[in-house]
Amino acid sequence: MIKEVHMPKLSPKSDEYFFGEWQKEPGDSVEVGDILFEVETDKVVSQVESQEKGTLQAQKVAEGDTVKVGDLVATIKVA
Amino acid sequence: MIYIPVTSLDVYHNFGLEYYLMTVKKFTEPVFLLWTTTPTVMLGKYQNAFDQLNLDAVKAQQLTVVRRYSGGGTIYTDQGGCQFTLITPTTNATIDFSSGLELITAALNQIGIAATTDSRNDLVVAGAKVSGSAQYVTPGYKLHHGSLLFASDLAVLAAVLQVDPLKLQAKGVQSVRQRTTNLQAQQPTWTATEFRQRLTAAVLAATHAHTYQLTAADEAQIAVLAAQRFAAPAKIYRQRGAFQYTHKRYITGAGLIQVAYSLAEQRVTALELSGDFFSALDPAVFARAVIGAKFTRAALQPLLAQQLAQTPIVGLDAATLTDLIFQDPAAK
Structure with missing residues (x-):
């Protein structure tokens, strides 16, 4: 089954974030709590962790992209 | 606390x-x-x-x-x-x-x-x-x-x-x-x-x-x-992947010297010095001294001379190292 990873809301002030580094590449196995990627907003760099266990299937955004809360950022294949 | x-x-x-x-x-x-x-x-x-x-x-x-x-x-x-x-x-x-x-x-x-x-x-x-x-x-x-x-x-x-x-x-x-x-x-x-x-x-x-x-x-x-x-300069300047240019030459008295670097807007964005030479130099310190400089002989040679004065490479002077960086890649 494929699970979608959407951009969580991190800032009470802003819904648009600068997308930073990926910590997992497509094909990598992912555990719940593993860091998937970083975003920056309001002078804060935040690491975002996985809520799923499985394999990262696809990255839907790249470093430097602007992402909005709720945007699809990745898909994870779960058993 | x-x-x-x-x-x-x-x-x-x-x-x-x-x-x-x-x-x-x-x-x-x-x-x-x-x-x-x-x-x-x-x-x-x-x-x-x-x-x-x-x-x-x-x-x-x-x-x-x-x-x-x-x-x-x-x-x-x-x-x-x-x-x-x-x-x-x-x-x-x-x-x-x-x-x-x-x-x-x-x-x-x-x-x-x-x-x-x-x-x-x-x-x-x-x-x-x-x-x-x-x-x-x-x-x-x-x-x-x-x-x-x-x-x-x-x-x-x-x-x-x-x-x-x-x-x-x-x-x-x-x-x-x-x-x-x-x-x-x-x-x-x-x-x-x-x-x-x-x-x-x-x-x-x-x-x-x-x-x-x-x-x-x-x-x-x-x-x-x-x-x-x-x-590490790669972390500071976010250099990723391969260098754009790699020049190497055997220099009598010094050994094999290789210098790899990348440029953007005619400035050095990454540099790595390697080889079988004798020196106590720290490659990261050396790279940081040069990264950001304009890619001209006039800008680079004094910076190289300063680094080599602090941590010499046996048999290598700044002019020879500058020549190597600026050498025509076709001229071996």
Whole structure:
């Protein structure tokens, strides 16, 4: 089954974030709590962790992209 | 709260210490640090050094360049100013600067400095910025990092952070220019050292913090993190993948010398010197001395000469190394 990873809301002030580094590449196995990627907003760099266990299937955004809360950022294949 | 005295003026060490505390030491109480550095420019995590810095001024002033793990813009700091760090264990990822800023603002007020917070989470005195803050949030910890200007060299600050706005690239986090001032105007009889001592004492009194002294075992691990994560030119300038140019030649008396480098806008963006030569040089120090320089013989040769004077390579002089860098790749 494929699970979608959407951009969580991190800032009470802003819904648009600068997308930073990926910590997992497509094909990598992912555990719940593993860091998937970083975003920056309001002078804060935040690491975002996985809520799923499985394999990262696809990255839907790249470093430097602007992402909005709720945007699809990745898909994870779960058993 | 735990207070850890920091005596190092090496920003790479001090960022290595922060990272060590968040990822290895993992205290279950908040940690407070107050530290200072040799003259340094600090980039935000997702900024481009070539966009944000006047690299000629950075070289002329012999400033250290470092990339923070926290967000935000580029700052200049020196021993006239200081940095505060608050590392708090938390699972709440929501962005909030208020607790750290309240602690520092209250401590400043306590020692007779009337600073207040503005909407950008900066501390201001009479409308001019005296402190900026940024954060780095991991699933277990929140690091709040702030810079305070007490008697910093504002002329250097202005010179190194002055860049051509036409150069700014779309992809990258941009700095926000603000009017800055030194806190010394509020307490003209204090030195920067006295300011730091008084501020530290005020924070410790307010939090009843107990002191933890770093051990030799802590310092050994911090040194590794500092070198790998903060001092390496590839981390500072975000060099990725292969170098654009690789020149190598066997030089009689020196051995095989290879120099690999990349350029952008006619400046050196990455450089790696390798080979079987005899030298005590630190390749990272060597690279940092050259990165950012204009790609001309006139700009590079003096920088190479300076490095080779400090850490010679047996049998190699700056003119020969410059020749190698500028040699026609077709001429072997």
